[in-house]
Structure formats: structure tokens, C-alpha cells
Amino acid sequence: MKRSPRPRTTAELSKSLQQPLNMYALAASAAGVSVLALSQPSDAKIVYTPTHSMIDPHETFRLDVNHDGSTDFTFRNYIRTFGNFENLLFALVEQAAPGNGVEGGGTRGNGFTLASALNRGSRIPGGQRFCNGTAALAYVWRVDSSSGDYGKWVNVTNRYLGFRFQIKGRTHYGWARLNVQVNVKKRLVTATVTGYAYETIPNKPIIAGKTKGPDVITVQPASLGHLAAGASAIPAWRSGK
Numbered sequence: 001m002k003r004s005p006r007p008r009t010t011a012e013l014s015k016s017l018q019q020p021l022n023m024y025a026l027a028a029s030a031a032g033v034s035v036l037a038l039s040q041p042s043d044a045k046i047v048y049t050p051t052h053s054m055i056d057p058h059e060t061f062r063l064d065v066n067h068d069g070s071t072d073f074t075f076r077n078y079i080r081t082f083g084n085f086e087n088l089l090f091a092l093v094e095q096a097a098p099g100n101g102v103e104g105g106g107t108r109g110n111g112f113t114l115a116s117a118l119n120r121g122s123r124i125p126g127g128q129r130f131c132n133g134t135a136a137l138a139y140v141w142r143v144d145s146s147s148g149d150y151g152k153w154v155n156v157t158n159r160y161l162g163f164r165f166q167i168k169g170r171t172h173y174g175w176a177r178l179n180v181q182v183n184v185k186k187r188l189v190t191a192t193v194t195g196y197a198y199e200t201i202p203n204k205p206i207i208a209g210k211t212k213g214p215d216v217i218t219v220q221p222a223s224l225g226h227l228a229a230g231a232s233a234i235p236a237w238r239s240g241k
Helices: 015-030 231-236
Strands: 046-055 060-063 073-082 084-096 101-109 112-115 135-144 147-151 157-169 170-183 188-199 216-219 237-239
Touching: 046 060, 060 188, 073 188, 084 112, 084 157, 084 188, 101 135, 135 170, 135 188, 188 231
Parallel strands: 046 216, 112 135
Antiparallel strands: 046 188, 060 073, 073 084, 084 135, 101 112, 101 157, 135 147, 157 170, 170 188, 216 237
């Protein structure tokens, strides 16, 4: 007699995400769409969230990776003085919640650990250590009449921040995709978060930039509240192909 294979453990989707998805099922059914033809949340292994969130100077962006209402990572774009008012730092930094961290390290500048800017297709974890606490993406420094920029995210497009975070005490891996612009002359650092994703199976690696496939669902939280409107809302949630 064959023994049934043990099911793989997956993280539950948060109630805030599950409820809108249930609303979607009702809307799709009313519109004549077969819900059985759609990938169910319990089958998902990667949850991808596209976004277009700008982080301008003096702004903060809080990233809730799995939509459970808790901030997992905080991005701050701020100005700091050190020594005297002529010594300034215009920095974009990441601050991880306790137990979380981003890939990077090995190089420090102005007291910061530097976060790695991964290319699409990179494996997370990828052999680098994870930085807990605060890590810098990019910054502009000025000391008296001299200035310059520093960091692995200076003027990059579609690079990936690899991270690990906790769901119910278990480690999950994921990534956030950002564009970062640095202007030394104007002393500006700006950034745009264009998407993020995480692996629902604890301790399973994830590939940076993977947003399509039978093991991916795409969620757009800003649109989920409108799913009960009917067929016009259906494209807001879809399985990757």
C-alpha cells in the first residue's frame, strides 16, 4: 500500500488578503467566470505584488510583504547632519523589523552596512549574509565643499533587494524591486518601489524578479477592495502564466 506524500507546509494568507480574495470569487462567479479555473491561494508558492510607490526626500515607505497589517521593512529617505551643519548626509536606508534582514554587508560607509543590489535571476538566499537593523541603499555626502555619492544602489533601475522575514516565527525569503536615482549636484536621492514578492513555503529560496509561472499569483491590494464590483474588477487579481 502506497503511503500518501506528506503535504508541503505553506504560510497562510493574512485575513486582510483572504477576505478580498473570497470577494473576488463571488464577483467572478457572478460574472460567469469559472473560479475552479483560477489558482487558489492555498496552492500559491510565490505571492507577487506590483506597485508604484515613490520615496521622495523626507518620505518614509513601510513595506508589509505578506499583507498581514505589520510592517516588515521601512525605507527612509532623509537628511542627517554629522559633526556640524556643513557635514550632511542625504540617505536612502532600509530598517528591518526584529528578526528580519536584507542581503548585504562587507562594506561600510558613514556607519552604514550597504545593502546589495541584486540582478534579476539572482537566488535568495545567495550566499551573502543578511544585515539586521539598518542598511543603506544609496546616499550623497557633503563635507565642507566636497561631495560625492556612495552605495550599491546609486542610479540603478530594476534592481532587487533580497530579504528574509518572519511569518509566525518561521523564516521566509523574498525581494523588493526598486529604481534609485542619485543627484550629487542637487543633493537628492529618490527611489521608486515597483514590486515585491515572497515565498510562502518556509526556508525555500526565491528567484529575484520571478513574477510569472504556475507557482505565482499576482495581487494588487489597492484594487482588492473593488472586487465586489463585478467583471470590471476581475483583472485586478490573477494567477501568473
